[in-house]
Amino acid sequence: MKTVIRFSEKVWSRIRDHHIQPGKRCETLSYVFARTTKAYDSTTILVAHDAPVLLLDEDCFEKRSASSVRLKKAVLDQILFQFAGTDFNTLINIHDHWFDSENTAFSRIDDTDDQRFDQYLRDRFEPMLREQSSFSVDRPIFNVSTVICDGGASARLVDTRKSEVFQPLDIQIIGDRFQCFPVSASWSSAEDAPEWLNRHRDFIEPKQQHWLGLSEVLLVGAGGLGAILAESLARLGIGALTIVDPDLLDDSNLNRFQGGCPSDIGQQKVRILARRLKAMFPELKLSIHALPIQDEVLEDVFSRADFLIGGLDDDVTRYYLNAASVQYMLPYFDGGVSVETRPKVDFRSRLSVVLPGTSACLQCSGVDVLNWPAIDEAYAHPATLSIKQSAGYVLDRPEMAAPSVYGLNMACSAALMQEFTNYLCGWGPVTTNSLTEWRANRHDRVDRETYPSWPAENCPTCGFRSGLGSEEPLPRPLPQSEPAPSIENLLNNF
Amino acid sequence: MANPRPIVIDGEIKTVSADSKISDLAPEASSVITSDGRLLSGKQLQQAPLPDGFSSVHSGVEKGGF
Numbered sequence: 385m386k387t388v389i390r391f392s393e394k395v396w397s398r399i400r401d402h403h404i405q406p407g408k409r410c411e412t413l414s415y416v417f418a419r420t421t422k423a424y425d426s427t428t429i430l431v432a433h434d435a436p437v438l439l440l441d442e443d444c445f446e447k448r449s450a451s452s453v454r455l456k457k458a459v460l461d462q463i464l465f466q467f468a469g470t471d472f473n474t475l476i477n478i479h480d481h482w483f484d485s486e487n488t489a490f491s492r493i494d495d496t497d498d499q500r501f502d503q504y505l506r507d508r509f510e511p512m513l514r515e516q517s518s519f520s521v522d523r524p525i526f527n528v529s530t531v532i533c534d535g536g537a538s539a540r541l542v543d544t545r546k547s548e549v550f551q552p553l554d555i556q557i558i559g560d561r562f563q564c565f566p567v568s569a570s571w572s573s574a575e576d577a578p579e580w581l582n583r584h585r586d587f588i589e590p591k592q593q594h595w596l597g598l599s600e601v602l603l604v605g606a607g608g609l610g611a612i613l614a615e616s617l618a619r620l621g622i623g624a625l626t627i628v629d630p631d632l633l634d635d636s637n638l639n640r641f642q643g644g645c646p647s648d649i650g651q652q653k654v655r656i657l658a659r660r661l662k663a664m665f666p667e668l669k670l671s672i673h674a675l676p677i678q679d680e681v682l683e684d685v686f687s688r689a690d691f692l693i694g695g696l697d698d699d700v701t702r703y704y705l706n707a708a709s710v711q712y713m714l715p716y717f718d719g720g721v722s723v724e725t726r727p728k729v730d731f732r733s734r735l736s737v738v739l740p741g742t743s744a745c746l747q748c749s750g751v752d753v754l755n756w757p758a759i760d761e762a763y764a765h766p767a768t769l770s771i772k773q774s775a776g777y778v779l780d781r782p783e784m785a786a787p788s789v790y791g792l793n794m795a796c797s798a799a800l801m802q803e804f805t806n807y808l809c810g811w812g813p814v815t816t817n818s819l820t821e822w823r824a825n826r827h828d829r830v831d832r833e834t835y836p837s838w839p840a841e842n843c844p845t846c847g848f849r850s851g852l853g854s855e856e857p858l859p860r861p862l863p864q865s866e867p868a869p870s871i872e873n874l875l876n877n878f
Numbered sequence: 879m880a881n882p883r884p885i886v887i888d889g890e891i892k893t894v895s896a897d898s899k900i901s902d903l904a905p906e907a908s909s910v911i912t913s914d915g916r917l918l919s920g921k922q923l924q925q926a927p928l929p930d931g932f933s934s935v936h937s938g939v940e941k942g943g944f
Binding site for chain 2: 411413438439440441443444445446449451452453454455456457458459460461462463464465468477479491492493494497500501504508509511512515516518519
């Protein structure tokens with residue numbers, strides 16, 4: 385069971401600045417409201433950039449000392465009353481060890497208090513949510529306790545109904561640079577990394593390499609880009625990889641499908657990749673799904689992933705992944721290539737990075753990435769499409785075989801992997817958008833330092849979906865099987 | 879000074895000054911939760927009475943002990 389709490393850096397830095405400030409001489413306590421998403425093999429707690437953060441002033445406390453803090457009962461009641469009226473399902477309490485740079489262990493007093501408070505939540509608060517609809521919203525509550533110090537943090541889920549009352553959580557912080565405090569970060573030296581990764585040692589810290597080994601990447605697209613990306617991720621030392629692509633290998637794919645053989649033709653691309661990756665990296669944890677990523681049975685894969693990578697040739701799926709990235713707070717790296725033939729041959733490669741809650745998403749970045757007519761068409765109601773067709777709009781465009789070439793896919797994958805590694809290791813500002821055009825000898829690149837675009841409040845994705853997890857369905861195109869009325873029929877009944 | 883702006887509350891259009899706060903528009907609203915990171919005082923938090931039927935905690939919260 386994977387258990388993670390993912391904080392937006394905006395919220396995390398606010399909490400950290402409040403708890404670990406120069407001159408502070410006593411402990412304090414604060415609260416954050418969040419959302420928990422449970423999947424069959426994972427629990428993910430999402431603290432979005434706009435989550436309510438309750439930083440409490442001195443008069444909220446009954447007693448404060450260097451190493452303890454006691455919150456007034458009346459203040460706690462009010463916090464719970466405010467929480468009851470929202471639709472957040474997770475209450476996080478945070479206290480600090482301001483006096484220590486490393487110690488984030490929970491004390492016996494913390495244990496006792498967390499259990500006592502959890503019993504109140506189970507015995508009285510949750511039943512009240514069911515009964516008092518005038519000021520509360522009925523839902524199960526997740527109770528999280530966190531300790532923060534200058535050099536780290538620890539978090540745990542508390543549930544007194546379970547045999548294991550305390551369940552440790554990996555902490556991830558999604559910002560300009562990826563930070564994490566994994567529960568199982570018991571690395572001791574560079575020797576922890578396997579020998580085949582020793583050429584990384586000079587530029588990837590042992591701690592970061594260890595974390596890579598614990599990470600899971602969701603790769604959507606196993607074609608010309610995806611095949612190269614999958615192998616690159618495995619060679620970087622990623623611990624687990626989930627690959628999603630519904631397509632079969634066609635003979636026309638062999639000009640760019642890395643490692644593809646004539647004998648593979650007609651097989652699922654994900655199976656071919658899995659077979660090869662398993663032979664090369666026996667320890668890689670691999671899951672494959674030969675389904676479209678929009679399939680409802682695949683929603684859980686977003687819950688358990690740590691990063692999202694797209695190697696796609698389709699903007700409708702890209703739009704969907706953008707929403708999933710923001711909703712599940714997954715850093716999203718998206719590559720795209722095109723070979724232009726008119727008016728002259730040109731080779732173009734593009735990279736976009738979405739850091740949910742920190743950078744603008746594909747929809748509000750101001751960089752024209754998505755093909756909106758194609759997306760509008762895919763998401764239109766079947767009746768609307770039918771009416772458009774009747775009115776003379778041509779919507780059933782035959783699928784054209786797009787020109788493509790292996791070398792261009794390699795260049796795009798290399799740029800994407802470079803940026804992915806940069807984000808994990810924090811070498812420099814992350815590139816959020818780049819475009820390379822061979823004929824014009826053009827390479828445009830914007831990063832978080834030169835053009836730090838932020839999530840727009842009025843963006844339909846960033847302003848609405850941030851950190852919602854599975855509470856909101858992802859935007860799937862409507863099934864096109866619905867019978868569409870003819871325009872005459874509609875007009876006659878108008 | 880900013881221009882007054884129209885807003886809709888419960889389907890009714892009202893014109894309010896640009897610097898209006900939620901408490902000016904809906905004084906009965908008791909929520910003080912924001913996400914801007916300002917400090918919440920105990921006095922401010924305890925302004926609104928708890929409604930009938932609210933299940934109070936038995937005690938406050940205590941952390942620490944090192």
